[in-house]
Amino acid sequence: MPKQPTEIELEIATLSDQGLGGGTHNERPVWVRNALPGETVNARILKRRGGNRFADGQPLAQTHPDRVASPCQYFPRCGGCATHHLAPEAQLAHKQQQLQTQLELQGVEPQSWRSPTALLRLGYRRKARMGVRVVGDSVLVGFRESFSNRVARIEGCLTLTPELSRLITPLKTTIGQMSDPRTVPQIELAQGDDMCAVIVRHLQPLSAQEEALWREFQQRFEAAVLMQSKGYDTLKHIAEHQSQMPLLHYQIPEYGVTVGFYPHHFTQVNAPMNRELIRTAMAYLGDVRDRVVIDMFCGIGNFTLPLARAGALAVGIEASAEAVAMAEQNAQTNAVHGTCAFFDEDLYGEGGAMGMAEESIPRDSGSGIDGRFLHFGRAPDALILDPPRSGAGPNLEGWVRQPSLSQLVYVSCNPVTFAEDAKRLEACGFSLTQVGVYDMFPGTAHVETVGHFVRNTA
Template sequence: MARRRKRKPVPTETIEVTIESLSHEGRGVARHEGKTLFVDNALPGETVTMRYSAVHGKFDEGFAVAILEPSPSRQVPPCQHYEICGGCSLQHMASSAQIAFKQDILKEHFAHFGKLEPEQWLPPMQAATEGYRSKARLGVRYVTKKESCLVGFREKRSNFLAEIESCAVLVPRVSELIMPLRAMIGAMDAKQSTPQIELAASDQELAFIVRHMEPLSDRDKATWIAFAEEHNIHLYLQPKGPDTVHKIAPEDDRERLFYQLPDFAVTLGFHPLDFTQVNTSINRQMVSRAIELLDPQPHERVLDLFCGLGNFTIPLATRSEHVIGVEGVQTMVDRGYENAKLNNLSGVDFYQADLQKDFSDKDWAKEGFDKILIDPPRSGALDVVQYLPKFGAQKVVYVSCNPATLARDAGVLKEHGYRLTLAGVMDMFPHTAHVESIAVFER
């Protein structure tokens, strides 16, 4: 039986270090006695007093307890809970510096993984940096010693929930409910068996999915329903896996929320558990820019891969008469057809396919496509870009949530004769190190 490696003791003294750069996680990088340090709450060029939080073989971790020489990019965090809450990592950095940091990450990945650089950089997409987050999973924990219920996100680099009263990045109508939720759940019979609340906000509505490990008492269920009615919430319960999610309020048979894409005069419906972008404003900009860059013509055949519920497919169908959306999950294919019907669009079809396999021999794919849009998960689209040239598309727009896999896939497209003509970042997740980007390939 292997012995468990003992954790190295964490030094109690503080040290003074100068921050050289930022890691891709947004942590300050410094050197001390030949060892690399990753320092939270520190910016390049700053001299800080650091306290250790963890010691490892090749690197150590810590956090800045005092800023001795601040960076011009430092700002006062907009959230009162930023020091403890792990929901955000860059609130101490000005928005302009956050954008530059994300652009540098994208450039670095293109150079390192794809050995290329775009012919032209697109201006970054930006919007409000507070009150933007419309989807989240809130942890819930009742602390017996304090006789208090916590609702929110984990503490920085910890599994414990942070004690917060509000959240600067959640949409305001959700942030305002944190304290009422804490009080209500803390008085429930199920206060110890309610681990999380998943939320989804649309343009006008709000849905909660409440995970509960034990059956709710009639009193608790009535309390939740009253709360939902008071705050105009679509309330769902989840006793076990995702397939057990069911709506209990209001008493209607409507299972969908809706959001709009005004530039295309379309409305899309979604279930609270469906994947949708967390930032409504950036999503609208992203869809508009992606379709502007793809520039579909009425007579052209357009393919949307990893199409989900039709976030790009439906607006594309207002520009082209021949649009096909492909998704790996049949539920999303069904949702796509629902949204096409909702918007009275007839020139669009949705198909389910395993996107890790070549589907060029499918009847609906044999004619090829003039233009293609790809919006894959974090793992990227390595299998797709291997057979993409078979479709004959002269232009590909790639929307990415992971710059490393985008750069890797860009290298493959380059080998197939595509040029990386345009690329840029989108600030989908302000105050975090998450990099969302868009790229255009042409041949």
């Protein structure tokens, strides 16, 4: 007999950054999904790790004034979302509060706050990685369940765009028709403005029948299918005749830019919010005509291409050589290749460090970051930083030491590293003139931030 989960009555005191209600039982912290501060819940312990307990919760009496019915039938069991039980405005306030707490911890006080920006609440997600599990006769395709490694049992997903959500059930059917469905551990979904794509990770070579099965899926559901046997370098488009990888696109209409990408490339998942991020960054930079702007962690050129279109001399730097090649191709197809340049460099490594010890970078454009900054023969006026969760990395001080840099737009997916880097930037003589949160992933714990830093005048 499996052990019955322990049930306890618990008062919820806090809401964690992960969207969990926090209480204490026998002097141990208990984290409860679907629970809000001030509520008393019946908590069923599902997992124990370290000194912490993780539980499912049912509110017993009085509920939090911002509690709402989740729009999703799979919440809170499915771990794809965390805060569907909280009103959208309260979710935003909670995200802003997290950022504020982190900035306070670092002693950084922004000169002003921008109101939180929210657009689509549902149907926004254009990219997702989902687990696949076979349970008895059923194939499951979904996000992991919260507090567990199990795959959630879902028929669709409200946060995905409808075009991607409609693929979940046919994916289950098709995987179920393979000779051994257990050889598919994961799938990835990606959508451009023009088409959808599915990456199917498979652990065994496909038989001719299985290839035919996936070709049929591709035709019937109008989604390009790529099979992946090992790393991304093994991606193979399933096509009758050997064909090229399907290229997806998204538009940034404000700048007349079309960005091409392959399904495994990094792209911002929420297309309207991405355009909002670009609008915000460009508004902070002001008139960029004939100014040198460096786009650090540029990916496939999401910010670099609009910068170049707006008249800047734009330099994009990024670790992935493949993303840089895509960015260069995008610059060509958008006819801005004369005013933008891309370089692959590990910005956290020695190659990403400024070579100079003095106040300014050398005059000649050598190799390394110094040379990249001087690519257009002039020192840069502004930086855009859009790093991964780990933040700007150890070379930040070297980059901003260049005196010609008057401003910096920092786009962040992690308020902890954003606040730490904000403190470092203040120590380098910059002020955080404005900051705000952007609801890139509504209903989840993800916090996206844009901050504008300006060099203090003496």
